Structures are given as C-alpha cells and as structure tokens.
Amino acid sequence: MSGVMSPYDVKRERKELYAPKNREWALLEVPAQEFIAVSGKGxxxxxxxxxxxxxxxxxxxxxxxxxxxxSGRDFVVGPLEGLWWSPNPEVFTARAKDEWLWRMLISLPEWLTARDVEKAAGAALAKKKLPAIELVEHDTLHEGTCAQVLHVGSYDDETPIMTALHERYLPANDLTERDRHHEIYLGDPRKTAPEKLKTVLRQPVSPR
Structure with missing residues (x-):
C-alpha cells in the first residue's frame, strides 16, 4: 500500500446528499455545510x-x-449547486425565468474557513482578472429536515415532480415548505443529453 490518502470527495463522503437513488420524494436530515457562493437574478x-x-x-x-x-489536504471540487426563490412562487410554475433569484454554490471541505476563501478569491482575482470573483463569499448552510429526490431529465422537465411535491407529498405528510429550493447538478449539460441529466432536488420543510 502506498499510504497516500485519496482526496476528499463530497459525493463519496456524503452519498445520501449527493448520490440519492430515490425517484420519489423522501425525507432526510441535512447537516450544516460550508460553501462558496454568488447571488444574482435572471x-x-x-x-x-x-x-x-x-x-x-x-x-x-x-x-x-x-x-x-x-498544505497536504487535497479535495475534489464539488458539483455546482443552486438555491432558487422568488417573492412570487408562480414565476417558477410559469417558467418566468427573468424573475428568478438564485444563489449558486460549490461545497467546501469543513477544514476550509472564511479566511481561506478570502485569500483564494484575492489570488484568483489577481490571476484571472474576473470582476465577478469579488462577489464570491463564504457561506454556511444548515437546511435540516428536507424532502429530496433524484430527477433524471432536462431541467425544464422538473415541473411535474415539483407539482407532485407541493400538491401531493407535502399535504399527505402534513408538511410545508421552508426556505429556498435547492438543486445539485450532477451532470454537465454541455456534454450530457438533456434526457440523461441527473439533478438532486431538495426542499427544506417543516410541520404544518
């Protein structure tokens, strides 16, 4: 054995969050996680x-x-994730995407701190000259009890499964949605056919 440790991979270490198998909505507890994040609209x-x-x-x-x-602790960069919301929830069922608010995320290993993010952002900005790097910030997200499902297919085909959540699953389990809708993108839309894309859909919930 070489004794070399494998890089930390959030998809491997937290399979219940990043590699679910269920194609129907189910509950799980989501622990606190660290992220880098950028917010926007449209x-x-x-x-x-x-x-x-x-x-x-x-x-x-x-x-x-x-x-x-x-420094001796390697990790695999996690998949892109997104929080989506709007003051008017109807913009999602109507697919009025210009009104969508979003906060895009990439998960971090727990040993990285806000100071590490600040230093990395400064170094990346100096090298890449991308103004949007100034918007990148550290964030801690603790979603707690959530309904979660694996969606296979185009992003634009999520409406039926989201309708099932709001019209059937939540009422049947005496639950109500809480906080922002969360998506984890396990495929690359540039390389994967739309019907084969895999997306984890997650909705924080609480008892009615």
Whole structure:
C-alpha cells in the first residue's frame, strides 16, 4: 500500500446528499455545510451575470483546491449547486425565468474557513482578472429536515415532480415548505443529453 490518502470527495463522503437513488420524494436530515457562493437574478440561460458567477465560483474553488493540496489536504471540487426563490412562487410554475433569484454554490471541505476563501478569491482575482470573483463569499448552510429526490431529465422537465411535491407529498405528510429550493447538478449539460441529466432536488420543510 502506498499510504497516500485519496482526496476528499463530497459525493463519496456524503452519498445520501449527493448520490440519492430515490425517484420519489423522501425525507432526510441535512447537516450544516460550508460553501462558496454568488447571488444574482435572471434567466440562467441568457443573463451574462449567471455565466460570470459560475466562472468566478470555479476559479475560486480550484484556487482553494490547489492551496489546500499544497498544505497536504487535497479535495475534489464539488458539483455546482443552486438555491432558487422568488417573492412570487408562480414565476417558477410559469417558467418566468427573468424573475428568478438564485444563489449558486460549490461545497467546501469543513477544514476550509472564511479566511481561506478570502485569500483564494484575492489570488484568483489577481490571476484571472474576473470582476465577478469579488462577489464570491463564504457561506454556511444548515437546511435540516428536507424532502429530496433524484430527477433524471432536462431541467425544464422538473415541473411535474415539483407539482407532485407541493400538491401531493407535502399535504399527505402534513408538511410545508421552508426556505429556498435547492438543486445539485450532477451532470454537465454541455456534454450530457438533456434526457440523461441527473439533478438532486431538495426542499427544506417543516410541520404544518
């Protein structure tokens, strides 16, 4: 045996959060997690701010990875995640994407701190010259009790499974939604056919 430790991989270490098998809604407890994050508004397919936010997140994530690896603790950069919300929930069922609010995320190992993120963002900005890096911040998210499901298919085909959550699953279990809708993107839409994309859908809930 070489004795070399494998890099930390959140998809492997927290399979219940990042590799669920259930295709129907089910409850689970989500512990506190650390992230880097950028917030914005608008259609993710058309607004330049969205693409810039994602580019900035990955620039900081890989700067953090390489700095951590040099200090002896390597990790695999996690998948892109997103929190989605609006003061008017009808904009989601109507697919009025210009009105969507979003906060894009990439998970971090627990040993990285807000100070590490600040230093990495400064280094990435100096190297990449991407203004959106200035918007990247450290965040702690503790969602607690959530309903979660694995969706396989196009992002635009999520409406039926979300309707099932709100019209059947939550009422049947005497639950109500709490906090922002959370998605974890396990596939790359640039390389994967829409019908084969895998997305973890998560909704924090509480008793009625």
């Amino acid at each position: 259609n993710p397919n058309t607004v330049p701010e969205y693409a810039r936010a994602v580019e900035a997140l990955y620039a900081v994530a890989y700067t953090l990875k390489f700095a951590s690896k040099r």
